[in-house]
Amino acid sequence: MNYKLVDMKVFGDERGKLVSLEGGKNVPFEIKRVYYIFDTLPEQARGMHAHKNMEQIIVAMDGSCQFVLDDGNKQEKIWLNSPDKGLYIGKNMWREMRHFSYGCKLMVLASDYYDEKEYIRNYDEFLKEVNNDSSSI
Numbered sequence: 764m765n766y767k768l769v770d771m772k773v774f775g776d777e778r779g780k781l782v783s784l785e786g787g788k789n790v791p792f793e794i795k796r797v798y799y800i801f802d803t804l805p806e807q808a809r810g811m812h813a814h815k816n817m818e819q820i821i822v823a824m825d826g827s828c829q830f831v832l833d834d835g836n837k838q839e840k841i842w843l844n845s846p847d848k849g850l851y852i853g854k855n856m857w858r859e860m861r862h863f864s865y866g867c868k869l870m871v872l873a874s875d876y877y878d879e880k881e882y883i884r885n886y887d888e889f890l891k892e893v894n895n896d897s898s899s900i
């Protein structure tokens with residue numbers, strides 16, 4: 764499974780806490796894009812796609828949600844619920860985000876610019892890609 768839940772180093776004192784993310788250092792790629800997701804709803808799932816090459820680190824800045832991660836052979840579910848945890852997702856991983864808490868805010872660091880052609884939004888196509896099956900449906 765090409766994902767990892769990473770504990771971030773937290774600089775904390777009586778004033779609060781700070782986490783620093785640096786491309787090529789504790790983030791294992793050059794950061795080309797940052798986006799964030801907010802105003803989500805518990806009954807509305809997001810994701811349902813994979814990326815051909817994109818790597819990302821996702822942080823729940825506030826609230827929580829569940830990620831369902833699927834490499835085409837097995838599925839794992841993890842909760843993202845703390846700003847000191849980063850979910851690294853590499854290429855060819857189908858993801859679904861669901862069970863958002865009210866007020867959940869996700870920040871995402873991405874290894875490349877947005878390119879819709881880089882998405883796989885059809886699950887059968889994803890299975891073909893990961894199984895390296897060149898035959899058409």
Ligand code: T46
Binds near residue numbers: 798810811858871877
């Ligand atoms: C991912 C998960 C965690 C852009 O125009 N630029 C962007 O950088 C992004 C990320 C999206 N968009 C447009 C494309 C759609 O029209 O914003 C709209 C919503 O995107 P999408 O339906 O892909 O959102 P999610 O939450 O399903 O997925 C997003 C990322 O797209 C995806 O890469 O891994 O968050």
